[in-house]
Amino acid sequence: MSDLPRKAVTRTAKLAALPLGFAGRATWGLGKRIGGKSAEIVGRELQQRTAEQLFKVLGELKGGAMKFGQAMSVFESALPEEVAGPYRAALTKLQEAAPPMPTRTVHSVLEERLGEDWSELFVEFEDKPSAAASIGQVHRGVWHDGREVAVKVQYPGAGEALLSDLTQLSRFARLLGPLIPGMDIKPLIAELRDRVSEELDYGLEAQAQKAHAEEFAGDPDVLVPAVVHQCDQVLVTEWIDGIPLSEVIADGTQEQRDRAGQLLARFLFSGPARTGLLHADPHPGNFRLLPDEKNGWRLGVLDFGTVDRLPGGLPLPIGDSLRMTLDGEAEAVYELLCEEGFVKESIDLEPDAVLDYLLPIIEPAQADEFTFTRGWMRSQAARVADPRSPAHQLGKRLNLPPAYLLIHRVTLSTIGVLCQLGATVRLRDELEEWLPGFVPDEELLDEEDAAAEA
Template sequence: MSDLPRKAVTRTAKLAALPLGFAGRATWGLGKRIVGESAEIVGRELQQRTAEQLFKVLGELKGGAMKFGQALSVFESALPEEVAGPYRAALTKLQEAAPPMPTRTVHAVLEERLGEDWQQLFLEFEEKPSAAASIGQVHRGVWHDGREVAVKVQYPGAGEALLSDLTQLSRFARLLGPLIPGMDIKPLITELRDRVSEELDYSLEAAAQQAHAEEFAGDPDVLVPEVVHQCEQVLITEWIDGIPLSEIIADGTQEQRDRAGQLLARFLFSGPARTGLLHADPHPGNFRLLPGGPDGDGDGDWRLGVLDFGTVDRLPEGLPASIGESLRMTLDGDAEAVYDHLRAEGFVRESIELDPVAVLDYLLPIIEPARVDAFTFTRGWMRGQAASIADPRSPAHQLGRQLNLPPSYLLIHRVTLSTIGVLCQLGATVRLRDELEAWLPGFVPEDPMDGTHETDGRDGTDGMDGMDGTDGTDGGEQAAAGA
């Protein structure tokens, strides 16, 4: 792979060949069965070949194809184990790397954007990229002031490629649907497409990252690298080391898994309260586990390093209080109050009448992690939730199809669902309720004695919107709606 394929016809041909490849392998599998091989062996081999082709093509094309693959990767936990096994290695590989851009292309971009003497800005610059993602790749270097830096260079033609890929992928979204049972793939692709221009603008990414870096400066739990320099197609930030979350998922200790899970929940859902921004790309490639201590000296617990602020949701008032309020009502078992609240917020359309008790019964299994002091997220639990919602015969499926996801909650929902997917991949035990009480507006009821509201607690610690009214409701809604 020598460069980013930019011609629409080339990219379209590669993507359009995927469904044909799926069909061809199905025919191959039938032939193997005819000559006497067992269904189990043939099925496993078929899944493996399909996974390898799918994610090889997505990784090579980068652009929207790889972005879609990364978005899918966090939902691996929802797949049945016999399907997930062959996919897991390919998905994890996609989270961390893709074929690199040629050195000559990197140099051309840097010369155009930083000037002919760009190399003098660096004491060191590694030609081999340390990471390659959907719209750019990262090189390690040493800035002229001695700071170690990450140099993010955008692929030429990335915008055109993103739009072309996502348009093409949407055309055969129904064929991709079986990858994640119970999930409607098309809205995911549409939402990714709607945010293309924002992600291509490195000035927006730099502003979002710097806002987080300043807010979390000296934080004992979270490290966000400072922005060093930014211009069109180039973003330079401080370098951070650490263990990629994908490696913790693969073979981390239980201590690392639990700590990473707690901090992931803490950062992603306290961020809006502290910065007015929601980090909206929580796949494992964007996180590192670092030795603790604000100075990186290794004293103390592990810290979470956070990368890539290209996609954020702007929430100047923090997460909507309606999320915490509906979650609290559900935990209290107040079916009528939950139903009235969901209707008022648009989760139940005016034209539809539902049984409040049935709605409560639908929500309770989904918000199970918020009902206990500590909850262990597992792939088995995630698969159980997905299977219940996806099964057309189940009451959860029937009810979920009648619920609605208001557009303003779409990105919050995706981030929440993605975060839960990563927590399940980690197998982390998380004290979710602690985070909800600290950071989620509306979750802690207002004190009738002095009129203080739960948001007062947001100044001190943090919390996760994880299994909130949005996730409990629309997590099922969107999945069920697509089944």
């Protein structure tokens, strides 16, 4: 397997060929239909061929191409079932693996960053990677103090590749749009570009992981591996075993699915409250389900390369607006959305229409427990994507302020994973515990008074 292609012209040529491939397959499909094959059969073959080419290219190129593929993979639940099948396998492959770097390249990076005697830092070091991702790959080893470790090595030229890929992908974002109904691809690519420099900085990643590891040390529900060593292009952390969430999605028991879903929701909302940081890369490859004698299962969390810094936790208006929406306070919700910039000054909307738009989306927060399904996700995507629907017309007139962009994507991505899991989750419990503003201040005071009296 060759190195990560570093020449922009090479990567650009591969990505530029994708739209031509899409057009070629459409012509092939027309020919098949003229030849007598049914539209349904041809459509499925066309989807499968498109998926195979798209994600084969994204996976081979790694860099920004694969990062984009991973970001999209959590939204496959939104695809109509007759379309989702061919995509599902190709998409989920990107969550756990990609073609590896040659051993000589890995050794070269380690020698440059850790010194000529780098191998003496390890009792053992496995040359075959245990996982490969968009900007680096992970090797299993044993540190000189006896700890099992994960050694993350950044691909040479990863930064150039990331920017080149995402620039090229943005040029034909409209062609990629139909892959995920109701989702605007271009802002996703722009947001990924904005995060490039942070993700390449293993020093920032080490800081974020240390903060989480310290806060969640001894936690009964969440395990974050400690940072062992960090330098430019190399990050060494403690190794954790467990079942990758992609395997739970494919073959897990309902107990595993429900527990993984509950812990994923708990980590999403408790992380910012406890650390001031939001883990912003919630695709299944970054999570493990770990057996635990006391609680059955714990959630192992990996890869803190992309985080949103929220010193006060999640913004108070999120909890306030969610609570008021559930209470049917249309005027108050609309006023808050205007204040926060979700409705621009030049736009005038009916508060009741806004409430009708929001209520189906926040259905999981209404019940004591909610079962997330692909069917529910598809219904939400179809409602927003259908140009004839009032939801589509209203959604086009809403605005997403920059401060909420990453929070929005992380929340949607997490919901996508919960739907892939088919998990039954007590989401309201997590919101009441961790989301500022969701429980009114007077209710908190009443609970404190009751506890003091008891």
